[in-house]
């Protein structure tokens with residue numbers, strides 16, 4: 001169980017954990033403010049017992065009304081009026097708002113006043129799984145308490161799914177990965193299952209060719225995590241055929257996913273990254289974007305565009321401390337090369353100095369490096385991960 005802060009601050013934002021563990025933690029914290037014993041919360045004194053029963057007159061809880069999804073400004077005004085009436089029994093008054101992200105902006109602004117100027121005896125516990133929905137001004141007035149995920153240990157069924165997912169990730173089968181993640185996200189209970197994988201995770205499906213879907217995806221991420229450090233643009237499609245055989249729709253779809261998709265994702269994260277003057281973007285091109293492939297003119301053109309886009313963006317965003325780099329994989333053992341026979345793959349492998357094709361993990365390592373702080377002085381670069389085809 002997470003230890004309570006000591007001394008107690010006047011406002012906390014309680015996040016992480018699961019819905020139940022957040023509420024339980026808020027309860028313990030409320031008892032700590034109001035406890036009359038020597039080691040708050042003692043759990044035995046009159047005040048602790050009343051908090052446990054929910055009958056302490058100096059503890060109030062605010063949630064959306066039964067018929068509404070939002071906490072209204074009227075509710076917060078009532079809370080504010082109450083906060084200026086001195087405590088009934090104890091030395092403090094405690095206000096639990098759960099879920100705090102249900103407050104609409106007007107309600108949040110009303111709360112901000114009492115957070116900033118309220119009486120010293122008033123304490124505020126904002127409980128939220130989506131702290132990104134809170135105004136920066138409200139968040140900045142609260143100390144953040146992020147609960148660990150230890151309370152949600154995965155069951156055997158979940159472990160199996162996590163293992164499957166890990167295998168799919170290793171195999172680099174992006175579509176299967178996305179499907180598995182989306183399935184996990186859609187199954188109930190969503191957040192608890194995902195968090196039980198051991199890391200706070202969120203799966204959102206979007207067609208990168210559609211800017212509206214990308215914007216919603218990024219909004220979802222920011223709502224959940226408040227912060228976005230790394231963007232990896234890995235969505236891509238290919239097309240094999242003579243240049244005379246590709247039709248207009250196929251040509252446009254390749255550019256829509258491979259080029260527009262990268263642009264949409266970068267644009268969607270930029271306001272946030274520019275605001276923080278920090279961020280790392282990694283795009284995925286291809287060695288064919290560097291040297292061109294026969295029967296893959298359209299694909300080569302899109303991947304060449306990604307390289308030029310990466311370099312241009314690196315120059316534009318460098319002054320804002322945002323790095324933009326590109327990885328150009330060679331022939332990698334992924335589903336994109338399923339149309340090739342083992343013999344054809346072997347022939348392609350022989351063209352590499354290392355005499356073999358690559359594994360998805362070897363591309364992932366290069367991406368992780370460029371995305372990380374280890375590459376803090378590297379931007380605008382194209383890192384070939386092709387076993388030495390292009391040297």
Ligand SMILES: [Zn+2]
Pocket residue numbers: 034035036037040041042043044045046047048
């Ligand atoms: Zn007590």
